[in-house]
Amino acid sequence: MVRDILNIVxxxxxxxxxxxxxxxxxxxxxxxxEILKRDxxxxxxxxxxxxxxxxxxxxxxxxxxxxxxxxxHELGHDxxxxxxxxxxxxxxxxxLFNRPDDRxxxxxxxxxxxxxxxxxxxxxxxxxGYDTEKIAKALKxxxxxxxxxxxxxxxxxxxxxxxxHSGKFLRYDQ
Numbered sequence: 001m002v003r004d005i006l007n008i009v010x011x012x013x014x015x016x017x018x019x020x021x022x023x024x025x026x027x028x029x030x031x032x033x034e035i036l037k038r039d040x041x042x043x044x045x046x047x048x049x050x051x052x053x054x055x056x057x058x059x060x061x062x063x064x065x066x067x068x069x070x071x072x073h074e075l076g077h078d079x080x081x082x083x084x085x086x087x088x089x090x091x092x093x094x095x096l097f098n099r100p101d102d103r104x105x106x107x108x109x110x111x112x113x114x115x116x117x118x119x120x121x122x123x124x125x126x127x128x129g130y131d132t133e134k135i136a137k138a139l140k141x142x143x144x145x146x147x148x149x150x151x152x153x154x155x156x157x158x159x160x161x162x163x164x165h166s167g168k169f170l171r172y173d174q
Contacts, residue, residue: 003107005155011079012114022115024071033078045070047077049086065140076111113148122149132163
């Protein structure tokens with residue numbers, strides 16, 4: 001199922017409001033998704049459904065900010081694509097990130113951007129003239145996630161300039 005950006009935003013906002021947090025680790029626990037750290041060599045994270053139990057696997061040596069982004073992205077898969085994961089044995093990121101036009105990866109990235117970057121924070125820095133890289137640095141985020149947040153705000157009606165972004169920013173080799 002292809003989802004509209006504002007539908008994905010609504011899912012992220014509803015979850016944040018329901019549990020009064022945007023921390024992907026706390027939210028995963030709240031919705032019964034177990035997060036486990038793994039010694040991955042070729043990926044940063046993965047989402048799997050095993051015998052109806054939902055898991056997010058995160059590469060154990062990621063920085064704190066990178067682990068939050070990966071956790072939010074994988075939580076997006078849980079909330080947006082669980083049925084597909086159940087049918088297909090889950091997602092292995094190293095294969096999906098190699099397909100640059102994959103819609104589910106884009107949707108999970110939109111979810112992560114909405115969950116982790118508050119509209120007001122982005123708009124405050126943008127009003128000060130910060131570009132995507134400076135906003136990312138100020139928010140301890142990733143420039144591609146910030147660019148996606150800009151796309152969300154444009155879709156919401158804010159007069160911002162669209163920024164270039166890569167869907168491959170969570171790949172193991174990036």
